[in-house]
Amino acid sequence: MSSVTTPCVREGASRPRDLRGGRVCPLTVTPSPRRAAALPDRARRRRAPSRIMPHMKCPHAGRGGRAGASRPASAAEALRSLLVRLMAALPCLASSGALAQSPDASDWGYYGGDAFGQRFSSLGEINRGNVSRLKVVWTYRTGELGAGFTRAGKLTFEATPVLAFGLLYLETGTNIVIALDPESGHERWRVDPHIDRARHYAEASSRGVSVWESTDAGQNGLCRRRIFTGTLDARLLALDAETGRPCVDFGGSGQVDLTRGLRIRDVGAYLVTSPPAVYANAVIVGSAIGDNRATDLERGVIRAFDARSGAQLWSFDPLPDSPSHPAAADWDLAQAAGTGAGNAWGVMTVDEEHGLVLLPTGSASPDFYGGRRVGSNRFANSLLALDARSGKLVWHRQLIHHDLWDYDLAAQPVLGDVEVQGVPVPAVIQATKTGMLYVFERTGGQPLVPITERPVPASHVPGEQAWPTQPFSSLPALTPQRPVLPSDAWGLTFWDRGKCRDLIASLRNEGIFTPPDTRGTLLSPGYIGGVNWGGLVFDEQRQRVIAAVNHLPMVVTLMSRQELEREGRSEQFPHSEFAPQTGTPYGMRREPLLSPWDLPCTAPPWGTLVSVDLRRARIVWQVPLGSTEGLTPWFVPSRDFGMPNMGGPIATDGELVFVSAAMDSYLRAFDIETGRELWKYKLPAGGQATPMTYRAGRDQHQYLVISAGGHGGLGTPRGDYLIAFALPAGAAARP
Numbered sequence: 001m002s003s004v005t006t007p008c009v010r011e012g013a014s015r016p017r018d019l020r021g022g023r024v025c026p027l028t029v030t031p032s033p034r035r036a037a038a039l040p041d042r043a044r045r046r047r048a049p050s051r052i053m054p055h056m057k058c059p060h061a062g063r064g065g066r067a068g069a070s071r072p073a074s075a076a077e078a079l080r081s082l083l084v085r086l087m088a089a090l091p092c093l094a095s096s097g098a099l100a101q102s103p104d105a106s107d108w109g110y111y112g113g114d115a116f117g118q119r120f121s122s123l124g125e126i127n128r129g130n131v132s133r134l135k136v137v138w139t140y141r142t143g144e145l146g147a148g149f150t151r152a153g154k155l156t157f158e159a160t161p162v163l164a165f166g167l168l169y170l171e172t173g174t175n176i177v178i179a180l181d182p183e184s185g186h187e188r189w190r191v192d193p194h195i196d197r198a199r200h201y202a203e204a205s206s207r208g209v210s211v212w213e214s215t216d217a218g219q220n221g222l223c224r225r226r227i228f229t230g231t232l233d234a235r236l237l238a239l240d241a242e243t244g245r246p247c248v249d250f251g252g253s254g255q256v257d258l259t260r261g262l263r264i265r266d267v268g269a270y271l272v273t274s275p276p277a278v279y280a281n282a283v284i285v286g287s288a289i290g291d292n293r294a295t296d297l298e299r300g301v302i303r304a305f306d307a308r309s310g311a312q313l314w315s316f317d318p319l320p321d322s323p324s325h326p327a328a329a330d331w332d333l334a335q336a337a338g339t340g341a342g343n344a345w346g347v348m349t350v351d352e353e354h355g356l357v358l359l360p361t362g363s364a365s366p367d368f369y370g371g372r373r374v375g376s377n378r379f380a381n382s383l384l385a386l387d388a389r390s391g392k393l394v395w396h397r398q399l400i401h402h403d404l405w406d407y408d409l410a411a412q413p414v415l416g417d418v419e420v421q422g423v424p425v426p427a428v429i430q431a432t433k434t435g436m437l438y439v440f441e442r443t444g445g446q447p448l449v450p451i452t453e454r455p456v457p458a459s460h461v462p463g464e465q466a467w468p469t470q471p472f473s474s475l476p477a478l479t480p481q482r483p484v485l486p487s488d489a490w491g492l493t494f495w496d497r498g499k500c501r502d503l504i505a506s507l508r509n510e511g512i513f514t515p516p517d518t519r520g521t522l523l524s525p526g527y528i529g530g531v532n533w534g535g536l537v538f539d540e541q542r543q544r545v546i547a548a549v550n551h552l553p554m555v556v557t558l559m560s561r562q563e564l565e566r567e568g569r570s571e572q573f574p575h576s577e578f579a580p581q582t583g584t585p586y587g588m589r590r591e592p593l594l595s596p597w598d599l600p601c602t603a604p605p606w607g608t609l610v611s612v613d614l615r616r617a618r619i620v621w622q623v624p625l626g627s628t629e630g631l632t633p634w635f636v637p638s639r640d641f642g643m644p645n646m647g648g649p650i651a652t653d654g655e656l657v658f659v660s661a662a663m664d665s666y667l668r669a670f671d672i673e674t675g676r677e678l679w680k681y682k683l684p685a686g687g688q689a690t691p692m693t694y695r696a697g698r699d700q701h702q703y704l705v706i707s708a709g710g711h712g713g714l715g716t717p718r719g720d721y722l723i724a725f726a727l728p729a730g731a732a733a734r735p
Helices: 075-096 333-335 496-505 561-569
Strands: 004-006 028-032 135-142 162-166 167-173 175-180 186-194 210-212 225-228 235-240 255-257 277-279 282-285 300-307 312-316 349-351 356-360 382-385 395-400 414-420 424-430 437-441 451-455 471-473 521-523 536-539 544-550 553-559 577-579 587-592 605-611 619-623 650-652 656-657 668-669 677-682 691-695 701-708 721-726
Touching: 004 282, 135 544, 162 691, 210 277, 235 282, 235 451, 255 677, 277 349, 312 414, 349 414, 356 668, 382 424, 424 544, 451 656, 471 605, 553 561, 561 577, 561 587
Parallel strands: none
Antiparallel strands: 004 028, 028 186, 135 721, 162 167, 167 175, 175 186, 210 225, 225 235, 235 255, 277 282, 282 300, 300 312, 349 356, 356 382, 382 395, 414 424, 424 437, 451 471, 521 553, 536 544, 544 605, 553 587, 577 587, 605 619, 650 656, 656 668, 668 677, 691 701, 701 721
16 A cells, blocks of 8 residues: 655745644555445446536626624615615526526535535435335444544544545544545545644544635646645645645645634644635635633634635634724724634635625634623624625624624525515525524625514623623524523422422523523523534425524533632532633633433423424424433433434435434434434434435435544544445335
């Protein structure tokens, strides 16, 4: 077996080095022998990922103003204004095909299925009539477990592979990039970027890679087609899609150092966990930043790099860095200079037609005390639309003001045509941890569904100035918004129910957006959601969105430094996370709202799968997602209670929804019309990932693939599996 090693040269460095300036960190490329049990050999399909139709300019269809840059009009006024403009532009839009066009979704060439992030496949070979006959056809092991990662408790396998150029590409939690034959699961190559496996990272996960293909007819050979991904040690890699070899013309020997020019407070706390966005020849990357360490965390700068050379094309910092910044008027600039994060750690979405990149941002630092960042903290917790060519802000909508709850916008923005009074409008749909859904016109950011600013509870903590209102969507919330009362306490016996009742009564709890407090505050929804990075399915034909949702309240307590030191060393809080929030008067402790038996103190379901009709603004169906199988004492029978989940659903033209995500490690199929469970399969490890589907082989059969690696935070079984399902011969005919 041959391998190719290239030095990890940082930009501006005179010799190979890593972030510590010592060890040479090579990219090791290994062309691999066959490693997986195969199906009968068939010709491999060679098809590039689908692309959006070219944009046809409309002379009177403008991009719109900066929504949110000034005080917005009422929802009714905005909707009336939008409809007037849409009716004026409708003849041009209809003739250009702009409303009707969306990417071909028969293959899975993007993390979210297609360029719009809809997670809806047009494949229907696997359908309601035959899904019960699905079988495992190959299993691939990444070798990640036992590979020397010293903090294995944080290691997760959340990857959603993409199919492009005839191969299946995926990435492990330590950034090993792998190419597989999509029909057999045989490994074609793997690249190890050699991150420091002994280092402490804020998290250890990667959700996928992105692909790019040169449109230059003169570029042939190596690296005409490229795989891009970010790493835990903050590098942006460019690999040849066919061989895995580094693209040596990109940055320093196939990589760019993303820490260059940034304030890095803690090495290992600034990383990349989501696939980059790609627009034309620009590779756009955000960052994941470890929460709650201090006020002056790393900045969440969004940057674009040239896909060929690695040269930086533009940057945009969501937090103000000068008086000319578009958010400067909303901040004390001295406080802004000492604040970090506001980063886009979730998946971004590119609208090639309108030249936009849509990105969700998280909270400014730290999460649970904002006395050092007074104001609404504009552009944090926001949906931002940037000009993908220049990085300039086009519009924004802040969906959480002055976040005190870790309500980052984690889900990928989903693009598509949403019907407004029967007229299809280019839209973006944003799910949130609060369980609220927001829908905006895509080019200008006007709400397509009314949003109301409602009063919310004030803070009792000295120095804190909680924002007095929050934006509520008129669509039905996917999670309860009312206070959790002592009478809501749940348990298996009178004893544990009573303990939960006392705990709930002891906490500050006035419903959603109750600020953190020194006595402890009950957060409902909790900081995992609602909807987390698993995001949404958008069934454009039915005008429905589908999401995996959490219903698990959490507790956050602000505390003195002495209390933090004492409790942090105590064994009294086995399920708690402590953080210093240096630069503020308070440290923090947070944990799920649990009984002494480590069960939730609120009644199930604790996780659901939900379908919402956007036309009628109503929930079509809502079903528990996950059972207690393997999670309760032996004397407690398994129940389909609906469990906390991490990962997302997909849907197909076979009228099916596929999702794993829950703690019981099952991959399930549901009827898209009714929510009825039709099939399930017990995975060998937790399926905390989003599945994907594609067709391959001479007969173009449909495959369903999911990563099963477990999740340290949820405590699900660990593994390193990629598992593919298909129908047996003769089972593919529709009923």
